Structure formats: structure tokens, C-alpha cells
Amino acid sequence: MPPNARRATLADIAQVAGVSVATVSKVVNGRGDVAAQTRARVQELLYQHDYLAPVFRHTDALESPIIEVQFQGCVKSYVAQTLEGIIDSAAESGASVVISKASRGPNWARDLVSAGRRALIVVTSVYTAAHLKELARAGLPLVVLDPLHLPDSRVHSVGATNFSGGLAATRHLLSLGHRRVAYLGGPAMAVCNQARMHGYRAAMEAEGARVPEAYVRPGEFTYETGLLGASLLLDLAEPPTAIFTGNDEIALGVIEAARARGLRVPEDLSVVGFDDTDLARMASPPLTTVRQPLREMGGAALRTALRLVNGDKVESHHVELATELVVRASTAPPRGRDLTT
Structure with a gap:
């Protein structure tokens, strides 16, 4: 969209879709009382017209910004502990967290925006250049926790040493x-x-x-x-x-x-x-x-997401927290001292 072009309004989308402004508002806010066919039509028009919900067009932060947290696979102990860190940090910060399994269908980033999400944290999940492009288009900040790939300069991430x-x-x-x-x-x-x-x-x-x-x-x-x-x-x-x-x-x-x-x-x-x-x-x-430090990593990811939501400067795209060896009972000298090199 050209810099000086007027952004589409709810009334514009409603007129093209042939529905009421109230119906479009319900779709934007993630309400469930809209027919599936109508919802799909409105969402497609929102995407085509680069519509961003008002919360994304103003710098004022919501009282309780909503952060989407997505992960893949089962909720194993590793994931559970990182989620605990995210949730605890959100409670301290006055933010709300919605946890879901990664599901990236058509217009998935735009759908998150329409549902009122302010940022996305990805845990043990894979993202691609296409995902980054759609997130950028939707204006949705991304933080990757323990990235599986080398951090992209466009991506903020939190990991360990x-x-x-x-x-x-x-x-x-x-x-x-x-x-x-x-x-x-x-x-x-x-x-x-x-x-x-x-x-x-x-x-x-x-x-x-x-x-x-x-x-x-x-x-x-x-x-x-x-x-x-x-x-x-x-x-x-x-x-x-x-x-x-x-x-x-x-x-x-x-x-x-x-x-x-x-x-x-x-x-x-x-x-x-x-x-x-x-x-x-x-x-x-x-x-x-x-x-x-899984809980601490989760907390750092949440705080980074909130800084991005508020438009604050984040000094580093990738942060690593220190690891520490914990010695318990599963290690001991080898029998007869294994001096073989």
C-alpha cells in the first residue's frame, strides 16, 4: 500500500462484503456468532485490503495485551517448563497468554491479528521465510524460543549457551x-x-x-x-x-x-x-x-514480546541464558579407569 493511501475501514469491508459493520466487527474481534461462509468471506476481504485492527494502528498499549504462544508436538516436560515461565512473566506484566498448537493455514497471521493477538511466541516450532513474510505483512511481532535454525536478523529469539x-x-x-x-x-x-x-x-x-x-x-x-x-x-x-x-x-x-x-x-x-x-x-x-534455564527463557521471551508490542527498542535479536552442569548419581568413574584414547 502506498504511504499516503487511506487504509480500509470496517465500513469499507462491510460494503464490499454486503454485510453489516457489526458483522465485520465480530469477525475482527474473533466472535463466534458469525456463519462460517460469511466469516471466510470477510476474512479474505480484510486480508486483501490490508486491514489492521485499530489496536495495531495506535501506539497505546492495551491494559492486557494478548500474546499467542504456539508449540508443536506433545506437551512434554521441556515445553511445560518454558510455558510456566511465559505464564508467570505474563501474570507479573499484566499480559494475557493464549496457548495453542501451531496451525498455519491460509491467512493464519492475519487471523491472529483479527483475534486481537499483539505478538507471537513460537516454542519448539519451525518457521520459514514465508511465515516471516506473512507475519511482517500482518504487523505481528515474533519471538522464537530455543530456535531450531540459525536466528534470522528479522527474528527475535531466546536460547541458552x-x-x-x-x-x-x-x-x-x-x-x-x-x-x-x-x-x-x-x-x-x-x-x-x-x-x-x-x-x-x-x-x-x-x-x-x-x-x-x-x-x-x-x-x-x-x-x-x-x-x-x-x-x-x-x-x-x-x-x-x-x-x-x-x-x-x-x-x-x-x-x-x-x-x-x-x-x-x-x-x-x-x-x-x-x-x-x-x-x-x-x-x-x-x-x-x-x-x-527453561522457565527463565520463557520469561525472557514474554518480556521481549511485550517490548516489541510497545514499540520499545530491543538491544539484541538473540539472547542466550547461561547453562549449568548439575551432577547427580548417573555418572561415576569407569570400571578400572578407562584410559584408552
Whole structure:
């Protein structure tokens, strides 16, 4: 739209759609008492005419801005803890939060605007250039929590120091005397997984410990990856005496795979996780893991979204919060001190 062009009004949209202004207002505000066919027609016209709800055309913040939080997959412990941080921070800030699973049909960003959303936080979800374009067109700020891809300059994101976490976890195992240390991680192309794996490799290289190709295995951030990956690692002619995993779920799968083979953790196999979710404390034995400040990350994402809503300057497009190694009972020196390099 040219800079000086007049923006469409509710009356303009109503006239073209052949409905009342009240009906268009109901669609814009997400009311349910509008026929599906009429709603679709009005939404299409709103999109075609680049209509933005008044809340997006004024700088005055609402008393209670509404932030949409979307995630993919099941509500696992990792997601639950980040959501707790978002919700707690929203309560402190006087904001409202709507939580949903990612569903991006036609005009999805425009629909969020029409429903009164002021910003979007994405958790463990994938976004594309097309998604960014539609969000920009709708005027909807985006914050990505723990991005799976390298942060785009147009995207504000919050993550953790994954490389440092991988370094600390592997150094811990090496300090116990392990030299045959494997890494069992998540998706190969996920930025967080790559950073954790590179931290592992850096620690191994600094110690002069050998990393056979079979010792580094990508997968998914799931219990099943731990079961399958550990089975393959433990079947090697020279199996690892310690496994550093990409998250706590994978670690629990590793512990079960070891138990099924009659191996004890940590006497026969040391295991380290990542995240420090509730699962780590409930594991048997309690899991040594890298603490990712999940609640704090959720809070930081919410505060960033509110700053964008209010038009405040955000100093950095990507913020990383510090990780911390938490030592529990799943790690110990290897039997007979594993000095093999």
C-alpha cells in the first residue's frame, strides 16, 4: 500500500462484503456468532485490503495485551517448563497468554491479528521465510524460543549457551576418567543440537580423546532415540563407557537400554542429559544433566514480546541464558579407569 493511501475501514469491508459493520466487527474481534461462509468471506476481504485492527494502528498499549504462544508436538516436560515461565512473566506484566498448537493455514497471521493477538511466541516450532513474510505483512511481532535454525536478523529469539553446556558435560565425564565417550543427540540440522555436539567434540579434542565416527549419532529429542541409539552404541566392538545425550528424554532411553542389557548406571555406564527437566530428578538413578534455564527463557521471551508490542527498542535479536552442569548419581568413574584414547 502506498504511504499516503487511506487504509480500509470496517465500513469499507462491510460494503464490499454486503454485510453489516457489526458483522465485520465480530469477525475482527474473533466472535463466534458469525456463519462460517460469511466469516471466510470477510476474512479474505480484510486480508486483501490490508486491514489492521485499530489496536495495531495506535501506539497505546492495551491494559492486557494478548500474546499467542504456539508449540508443536506433545506437551512434554521441556515445553511445560518454558510455558510456566511465559505464564508467570505474563501474570507479573499484566499480559494475557493464549496457548495453542501451531496451525498455519491460509491467512493464519492475519487471523491472529483479527483475534486481537499483539505478538507471537513460537516454542519448539519451525518457521520459514514465508511465515516471516506473512507475519511482517500482518504487523505481528515474533519471538522464537530455543530456535531450531540459525536466528534470522528479522527474528527475535531466546536460547541458552548450548556449546558451553556440551563442553561442561563432556569435561565432567573426562574428569572422571572416561575416554570412550559418545554423543547421542537430536536432529542433525537443529542449531541447539549442533552446538551441544560441537561442545562435546571440543572437549574431547582438547583432552586428546578419540571420537570414532560411530560415537556421534543424531536422532530426535525422544525416549525412543535413546533406546535405539544406545543399543547401537553398546553393540559396538568397543562400546562407550559414557554417553552424553542431547536432552533428558534421550538419557532416560539410554538408561533403559543399558538396564535391558544387564548394565548398571553409573557402575557400567555413565549417562549425562541436557535440560534438567523434572524427568532428570525423577530418573533412577537421578540424572546428571546440563541445566537449561527453561522457565527463565520463557520469561525472557514474554518480556521481549511485550517490548516489541510497545514499540520499545530491543538491544539484541538473540539472547542466550547461561547453562549449568548439575551432577547427580548417573555418572561415576569407569570400571578400572578407562584410559584408552
